[in-house]
Amino acid sequence: MATLGTLLKNKRAGETHLAWHHPNLSGPDALDLRSADFRHGEPMPAVHAGRRGGGRNLSPALTWTGTPQESAQLLLVVEDADAPTSRPFVHCLALISPERQELLPGALGADTSAEGVHVLRSGMGRGYLGPQPLKGHGEHRYAFQLFALRTAITSVPRRPNLEAARLRDVLDAVGGPALARGRLDGIYAR
Structure with missing residues (x-):
């Protein structure tokens, strides 16, 4: 596999295709998103990597x-901007109650999601x-991109089941722009 990684070293999805740059999610960078596990731009601990x-x-x-009081819902999108694909790979997509201000480790698992957290489809399966x-x-x-939405997403066009919705379907359902947004980037390599 190292050979394939080396051959694809210059192939990257890129920053411009992240949810962060979707027109429906523009807005003030007023959410201060942090993690006790890593700081912005620093390596993520291996425990958070896939198996x-x-x-x-x-x-x-x-x-x-910094969640605005009028927020109806929060949208969390975790994407790999450096995936060797045409678009960033989706590692997590979740809708979160605006009353929440934190997620404990493991709160984004398909079977272990926290109260007030509705995990949706990632690039492979559901959850983180x-x-x-x-x-x-x-x-x-x-x-890790967090957006405060004006209206809650309860359904998406072209998908009868919200859990089966793809990221682009969810982004198109946002009645943007976002009230506020925040971002935290973690680094991982092997």
Whole structure:
């Protein structure tokens, strides 16, 4: 696998395709998103990586401040901007009650989601999928993006089941722009 990673070293999805740049999610960077497990731009501990990436697939602890009072829902999108694909790989997609201000480790699992957290489809399955970059591909940036929404997402066009919705369907259902947003990037390589 290291050979494949080396061959694809220059192939990256890129920053411009992240949810952060979707027109429906523009808004003030007023949410302060943090983790007790890593700081912005620093490596993520291996425990948060996927099993093939040497970890336990445990979603990190997240806390935030600055949620506007009029928020109807929070949208969390975790994407790998450095995946060797045409678009960033989705590692987690979740709708969160605006009353919440933190998520404990593991709160984004498909079977272990916390109260007030509705985990949706990731790139493979449902719930948090930890980093598993190709060996030899170099560092990958995992963008944890949190958006305060004006209206709650309860359904999406073209998908009868919200849990089966793809990221683009969810983003298109946002009645943007976002009231506020925040971002935390973690780094992982193998």
